[in-house]
Amino acid sequence: MGNGADTVSPRGGSGRASPRVRSTLLVGDIGRAFVDADSVRRYPCDVAASLLDGVDMAARGDFAVVGVVMDGAAGHLHATLKALRKGTRAHIVLLAQMHEEPIARRLVEEGREGSRLADEYMVCPTFLTRVCDRVASCASGPASSSPDGQAQTPPVGTLAPVDPTQLEQRLRHLEHLATTDDLTELKNRRYILEFARQALERGKASRGRVTLLLFDIDNFKHYNDVYGHLAGDEILRQAGILMRRCCRPHDVVGRIGGDEFAVVFWDDPYRIDGHTGQDRRSADTDHPAGVISVAKRFQKEFGNAELHLLGPDGRGVLTISGGLASFPRDGSTIQELFERADMALLEAKRDGKNRIYLVGEPQSDIANIR
Amino acid sequence: MAASESHLHPRVIVVGDRHNGFVKEMVCLAGEYELAVTPCDDVYSAVTELARHPDRSLLVIGQFRQLMRGKGDFLALAQRHGTHCCCLLDEESGMERDKILTAVRLGVRLAGEMADIREFLTGRLAAEGPRGPETNEEDLFREELRATEDELKALLRQETDG
Numbered sequence: 001m002g003n004g005a006d007t008v009s010p011r012g013g014s015g016r017a018s019p020r021v022r023s024t025l026l027v028g029d030i031g032r033a034f035v036d037a038d039s040v041r042r043y044p045c046d047v048a049a050s051l052l053d054g055v056d057m058a059a060r061g062d063f064a065v066v067g068v069v070m071d072g073a074a075g076h077l078h079a080t081l082k083a084l085r086k087g088t089r090a091h092i093v094l095l096a097q098m099h100e101e102p103i104a105r106r107l108v109e110e111g112r113e114g115s116r117l118a119d120e121y122m123v124c125p126t127f128l129t130r131v132c133d134r135v136a137s138c139a140s141g142p143a144s145s146s147p148d149g150q151a152q153t154p155p156v157g158t159l160a161p162v163d164p165t166q167l168e169q170r171l172r173h174l175e176h177l178a179t180t181d182d183l184t185e186l187k188n189r190r191y192i193l194e195f196a197r198q199a200l201e202r203g204k205a206s207r208g209r210v211t212l213l214l215f216d217i218d219n220f221k222h223y224n225d226v227y228g229h230l231a232g233d234e235i236l237r238q239a240g241i242l243m244r245r246c247c248r249p250h251d252v253v254g255r256i257g258g259d260e261f262a263v264v265f266w267d268d269p270y271r272i273d274g275h276t277g278q279d280r281r282s283a284d285t286d287h288p289a290g291v292i293s294v295a296k297r298f299q300k301e302f303g304n305a306e307l308h309l310l311g312p313d314g315r316g317v318l319t320i321s322g323g324l325a326s327f328p329r330d331g332s333t334i335q336e337l338f339e340r341a342d343m344a345l346l347e348a349k350r351d352g353k354n355r356i357y358l359v360g361e362p363q364s365d366i367a368n369i370r
Numbered sequence: 371m372a373a374s375e376s377h378l379h380p381r382v383i384v385v386g387d388r389h390n391g392f393v394k395e396m397v398c399l400a401g402e403y404e405l406a407v408t409p410c411d412d413v414y415s416a417v418t419e420l421a422r423h424p425d426r427s428l429l430v431i432g433q434f435r436q437l438m439r440g441k442g443d444f445l446a447l448a449q450r451h452g453t454h455c456c457c458l459l460d461e462e463s464g465m466e467r468d469k470i471l472t473a474v475r476l477g478v479r480l481a482g483e484m485a486d487i488r489e490f491l492t493g494r495l496a497a498e499g500p501r502g503p504e505t506n507e508e509d510l511f512r513e514e515l516r517a518t519e520d521e522l523k524a525l526l527r528q529e530t531d532g
Contacts, residue, residue, distance in 0.1 A: 056447055
């Protein structure tokens with residue numbers, strides 16, 4: 001990271017931020033966060049290239065919004081956010097790469113109002129204007145409200161002014177639609193592929209591991225045909241809810257089509273409990289032990305799930321088959337991991353279903369792994 | 371607030387885990403000198419503390435590894451704000467020659483033992499006496515320069531005489 005010489009200020013040369021009222025401070029490598037980072041000088045914002053400079057400038061200036069680029073901040077993020085909370089009253093926005101979204105969400109959602117380490121997050125790459133526009137909404141609240149709280153209607157024949165808050169809400173809604181499976185509310189195929197790609201890039205750079213689990217519901221067509229599509233939909237929703245519950249907060253679950261699901265497990269680089277974030281290996285295999293135990297727990301819970309739409313005999317009948325592939329052991333690209341996990345899944349089906357096979361270890365059902 | 375603080379004794383910022391023996395020891399030591407002390411868990415928290423007292427003389431004390439995290443960014447930042455720092459070296463610090471050089475260049479006082487930290491505090495208190503830190507700092511610097519010049523002159527004279 002840089003030093004004070006790396007700071008830029010479009011309205012006052014470089015270096016120290018003199019106390020100034022209500023603007024934006026961006027902290028970290030903005031080139032990784034914004035599509036239009038090159039035009040930063042056109043925006044009313046200051047930039048601190050290093051986390052320390054960011055904390056310093058935030059505490060000495062009077063910024064309405066502080067945007068923190070998460071990429072490159074692993075290991076220092078919590079300390080930085082705590083210091084920012086202590087030193088400034090600014091609205092803190094985390095700028096997360098897609099694979100960092102689960103961590104960003106946790107930081108925004110955990111804790112009580114006012115004691116959270118961050119106020120909101122945005123998935124990158126995004127545009128500078130999205131962060132800089134937050135100043136207006138943070139400073140004045142909803143822009144379209146009149147003093148008596150009533151929404152103002154623009155006079156006929158005039159263009160309504162763009163309300164940054166509403167615009168932001170619409171953008172978030174569109175983002176949600178583009179990345180979410182509407183039936184299960186899990187991530188969709190597009191998101192999973194991009195997330196896995198980014199997690200793999202990080203894994204390669206930091207010697208971390210990424211594990212992909214592909215699974216589908218055994219005899220799903222039968223339930224659909226016999227009990228109807230409503231019951232089929234309910235089974236898919238339950239599978240999603242249960243898998244989400246069994247996973248660690250930073251793992252990502254998605255529905256990638258029909259009754260097929262994918263889970264991306266990866267080493268959390270932002271852990272603050274002193275661990276490296278790396279999952280230990282199982283005693284019997286090179287695959288991460290934590291992932292195997294999550295998959296086993298899910299198999300068990302899904303098997304015990306009570307589905308009213310299947311009637312009184314619906315309990316304990318549902319099973320899944322799956323395949324599990326790990327980077328770097330089983331492949332070094334997303335395509336390779338998907339192909340190999342898919343082959344293991346097919347093998348599990350051929351061998352009688354209700355099992356999850358590890359790639360590269362024939363007949364290796366995770367039920368037999370300690 | 372800040373303007374009225376400049377005449378006060380320096381405030382000591384101790385960087386390190388609060389449960390760490392070193393931090394407790396430093397808090398006691400600052401107490402012996404009747405100095406206000408703020409423990410900070412890490413350098414990020416310390417940066418916030420520096421910003422909270424822009425016009426007050428601040429002294430930062432911490433273990434070498436803690437203060438030299440990264441490439442010495444914290445010490446560089448402290449230097450830019452005119453804050454004096456003192457690092458306690460440990461057995462492993464000797465392996466990090468480049469970092470030690472960086473610290474020296476940044477004007478950091480390196481302490482091998484507690485006695486050195488006491489010396490640092492005593493020295494800073496003497497330097498930042500009743501006339502305020504800025505003037506005294508300048509005087510000290512001039513004095514040092516004069517001494518160095520005198521030494522050089524004496525050496526040159528010896529050589530000429532010889």
